[in-house]
Amino acid sequence: ETGVTQTPRHLVMGMTNKKSLKCEQHLGHNAMYWYKQSAKKPLELMFVYSLEERVENNSVPSRFSPECPNSSHLFLHLHTLQPEDSALYLCASSLFSERGGGEQFFGPGTRLTVL
């Protein structure tokens, strides 16, 4: 596998379910990101992990819980979601240095539908 991969590609869940989205990067990067893309809003940054530490939260509801066990893997744990959380969830990674985060490389996304 090369680049940034995300699983599953599609997910349908009920409001009481618990599920997790997985992201893996094979680029040797040290920063990873979760974005939400919905039809009604611009691309929204949800979480940033740099060197496996969370550095940005952006006031995301607690029903979204990120986890970054190492520099190659990023998870987004979901529980008691709402229908308005239905969206495309994109993962990205970059090489973070003293000069900043550089360009980001994106995965194909997980299309989430909450019933």
Next chain:
Amino acid sequence: GDSVTQMEGPVTLSEEAFLTINCTYTATGYPSLFWYVQYPGEGLQLLLKATKADDKGSNKGFEATYRKETTSFHLEKGSVQVSDSAVYFCAPGGGADGLTFGKGTHLIIQP
């Protein structure tokens, strides 16, 4: 924080037409500037970038120049193809806070 203004579209052009998608931004300091493209059903792909004033990024016939004085990074292509149909995102950033994306411009190229 940073912000981006770009036309949303849809922008509809005929094949071989000249393309301009305007992008202006507000940012602290002098960020790097990026254009990303999203084809249907896919994630975002980096199209081109510029890291300092007057730099020109180019790729696949697309070009954009970092204009510090007008805080702009307009995307241009001399002759578009049907395969260029996609959504294009302008994004300043590259610092510790990541990227700030515009709403995206939906481009439709007709044969």
